[in-house]
Structure formats: C-alpha cells, structure tokens
Amino acid sequence: MSHTGIDPDVRKAIMESVDRFCREQLGPRAQQIDDDGVFPMELYHQFADLGIFGLWVPEEDGGVGLDLIAPLKISERLARHNVAFAISVSNCGDCIAPIVANGSEEVKALYLPQILSGEMVPAFCLSEPAGGSDVAAMTSTAVRDGDDYILNGRKMWITSAPVAGVFVVFAKTDPAAGHKGITAFVVPRDAEGLSVGAPERLLGLHSSPTAEVSFTNVRVPVGNRLGEEGTGFRLAMITMDEARVNIACCALGAAATAVETAVEYSRERKQFGVPIIDHQGLGFEVADLVTGLATARAIVGNAVQAMAEGKGRLPGVYAAMAKKVASDFAMEAAVTATQVLGGYGLTRSYPTARLMRDCKALQIFEGTNEIQKWIISRELARNGLDLLEMDDLLA
Secondary structure, three states: OOOOOOOHHHHHHHHHHHHHHHHHHHHHHHHHHHHHOOOOHHHHHHHHOOOHHHHHOOHHHOOOOOOOHHHHHHHHHHHHHOHHHHHHHHHHHHHHHHHHHHOOHHHHHHHHHHHHOOOOEEEEEOOEOOEOOOHHHOOOEEEEEOOEEEEEEEEEEEEOHHHEEEEEEEEEOOHHHHHHHEEEEEEEOOOOOEEEOOOOOOOOOOOOOEEEEEEEEEEEEHHHEEOOOOOHHHHHHHHHHHHHHHHHHHHHHHHHHHHHHHHHHHHHOEEOOEEHHHOHHHHHHHHHHHHHHHHHHHHHHHHHHHHHHOOOOHHHHHHHHHHHHHHHHHHHHHHHHHHHHHHHHHOOOOOHHHHHHHHHHHOOOOOOHHHHHHHHHHHHHHHOOOOOOHHHOOO
16 A cells, blocks of 8 residues: 655644553553453544544545554554554554555445544454465355355454454455455445354453454445455455554564563662662663664664565565564563563563563464564575665665
C-alpha cells in the first residue's frame, strides 16, 4: 500500500493526543484490564474517538490520510503501557488495509465508517489449524454460485474474533492454483453459517481475545470480494510485511518499559550499602539491556525506511529482521528485568511479570521468528547480500 504521509504538524498533534490517552486512560488501567481478561470496549471506543484509525484510510474514503510513521509510533507508545491493547489497535490497521486497497466503493462506504468510529471491531482471518505461516496450504474454499460465493473452512488464532463485527477472510477460489488461487472477502459477523468459538485462554495478552472462526456454507456477495480472484495472496503478504513492522514496534514499546523499570529499580535499590547497579555483575546486565534496546530500535528504523522506499523484496526482508530482532529482545528484556527486580518482579506492583507473559506472543504473532529466519535465508540463497546493500552501511 502506498503511504503518502500526513502533514508533520498533524502527526505531532495526533501523537500528543495518544500520549495524553496513554497517560490518563490506558496507563492507570493497564494492570486492571489484564486482570479482568476482557476486551476493554469502552477504552477502545475512547481511542477511536481520537480519530486514530483514520491513519490507515485516505481522505477521500473518510480517513485522515495514509501514513506509515504515525501508526508505528502509536503501536510503540501503547505497548509501553499494555501490549494487548496495542495488538488490538494494530490488528484494526491490518484489517483496514485490504479493504482500502481492494474494496469496492460500496464495501468501503458500508464498513469503513463503522470501523473508524470504533463501533465495529474488525478481525483478520488468515491462519488455519493446519496452515499458519504456510498460507498457500490453507484449505478454506470459496466457490462461485451466481452472484455469491459459498465459503467453507476454519480459521484459527483470530485476534479480536470474539468481539468482531466484520471479518476479512482469505480462501481459495481455485484450490488447484496454490497461492495463486487465494482470494480475500469481507464477511459480516451476522452472515448465516459463520460461528465464533470460545476465547482461547492464552499465556498472556489477556484483554486481547483470540478464537476460532468457522464458515459453513456462508453466502458472500460477489461485491464483498476484495479485488479480483487470485489476488488474495499478494494482498495478504503486503499486509503481513506492515504487520510485522507493527509487531516490532509493539516489541520496542514493551522492551522500553522493561528496560526503564530495570534501570530505575537498580539505581534505587541498595544492597551492601550501594545501589545494586554499582555491583558490576548487575550493572553489566543493565548495560546490555540498554544496548540491546538501541540495537533493536536501529534495525526497526531500517525496516521503516525500506518500507517507505518500497524497493522490491527489501521491505519484506527488513520487516522479517525487525520483527525477529525486536521481539526476541523484548522477551529477553522482560526476563532480565524480572530477574533484576528479584521477588518484586513477580508481583503486580511492577509490569515485568505481565511483560514476560505478553512478550512471548510477539515472537509468535505474524509468523514465528523461525519463519522470519526462513524469509531472510531464502533471500540470501537467491541473491546473496546484494539486496541488503551491505557495502553502503557505513556510507
């Protein structure tokens, strides 16, 4: 998707409103919504009222204007306070992008206003029980029947499914064509034959509900198709590249909170008459954390630049590297920060225990980190280091 970018002053104003929301609304309730384990619909509506979801939508379709930077910054800011809420917000962007890119004027007019207002939560249905990262292996089908398609299949691990009012669904219109036979559709929740399973009880992300979605002879009007038949795979991959950078930014936010908590605690907590940061073993641990955060920020910055330039496969490879490095470091930072705090790190008094549970999901969402390594190694096998322009790193 092309990102024209919004006026810097508008972006600054938006970020100020997000920071105020985090300070006054999300931050004070971050632990409570995790304890409740329920999607915070009221908080979601308050966030939507800021007009933030319009950053994924052109002005002519009722949005603020397409922007790459602001949504990534927002993911990072939200994740500093509550990773689950950041995931819920970024998931909305994942769903909006295919509708904006390939939806008919009628589909956009029907669904975008409700999504932008927060009235309707969307869900992105790609993964299946036997085909997660292997998108081409999906078995869901959509068979043309006059002015409709008959949709059958199961989707797993669907973020926001229990509270969603509309689903962006990928299915095969030509099973014999492999990934070239995948097509995307918009399906309302009240469609006959669509059912949502009970929320999964996950290790973390307690306020971001996930569930299975099943389709049994669901009739979908041809007008709800996103683009032409067979264009769904490319649409999914473009969306996934941006989603991976979004996850990387969520990881940066979570890691920043873990690092900040560890540094502040180690400067205040005294053992043997001095702050524990003055003990070399622990001081070096904290130094590694800060260095790791700076490293992760740098590689995410490279990915954002690659996406902004849009050169062939470069954005996808850098998105994979950013997602892997940032989410791995977020998990490491959460574990190390918990260790620095000792017993306090296991309590609700600090965010570290929650971060340990939440950050694990970041290594799995939007393709496991093993899949990210596969993407990188496959590109190296094809083109060596040429794509990454390694000679220009110090230019």
